[in-house]
Amino acid sequence: MYHHILISTDGSETATKGLDHGLTLAKTLGAKVTIVTVTEAFPIYAAAAGGAWVAPIEVSGGFEESQKELADGILRTAKEAADKIGVVAEVLHIPNAQPAEAIVETAKARDCSLICMSSHGRRGLGRLLLGSQTAEVLAHSPVPVLVVR
Numbered sequence: 001m002y003h004h005i006l007i008s009t010d011g012s013e014t015a016t017k018g019l020d021h022g023l024t025l026a027k028t029l030g031a032k033v034t035i036v037t038v039t040e041a042f043p044i045y046a047a048a049a050g051g052a053w054v055a056p057i058e059v060s061g062g063f064e065e066s067q068k069e070l071a072d073g074i075l076r077t078a079k080e081a082a083d084k085i086g087v088v089a090e091v092l093h094i095p096n097a098q099p100a101e102a103i104v105e106t107a108k109a110r111d112c113s114l115i116c117m118s119s120h121g122r123r124g125l126g127r128l129l130l131g132s133q134t135a136e137v138l139a140h141s142p143v144p145v146l147v148v149r
Helices: 013-029 057-085 099-109 124-130 133-140
Strands: 004-008 032-038 089-094 114-118 145-148
Touching (some): 004 099, 013 032, 013 057, 013 114, 013 145, 032 099, 057 089, 089 099, 099 114, 099 133, 133 145
Parallel strands (some): 004 114, 114 145
16 A cells, blocks of 8 residues: 655644654554655845845855754654654655655655645635645645645
8 A cells, every 4th residue: 555655744743743643654554654854945035026135155054054953853853753663764854945845756756655744724814824835745746645633
C-alpha cells in the first residue's frame, strides 16, 4: 500500500500531531519515512513591488543561519520521536523554498507513496491572509495526502 511516507513538520504543536500519526502509520505498515521541514527565503522587497529595500548580506546571512538552526532542532526532535518507536527515518531540511512546492517536489523526487501532514484548520480571513500550505499540497500532490488535525 504505502511504501514510503513523507512527513512534513514545522515543529509546531499541530505539526507534531501529524508527525506522530505518520510515524505510527509507518510503523504499522513497515514503510520507509522521510521527515521534511522547509524554511522560506529571507523576505526581500523588490522595486517592482513598490519598495526599494534590500537586506544587507550580513542580515540575510544571519537569517539563513538562524533558519538552519531552527530546522536542525525540529528535525532532531522528529528523528528522536521516530527512533523512540522504532521507525527508521531520514530527515531533510529544504532551505529558501515555498513549503508546499518543496513538499510536493520532494514527494516526487523520492518516490513517496503518501504525504502525511497536519493542518491548522484556519478558516475565513485568517486562511486568506495566511494561506494554507496544506491546501496547496492537496491541490498539487501526485500522491495521496493524509491530513491530520
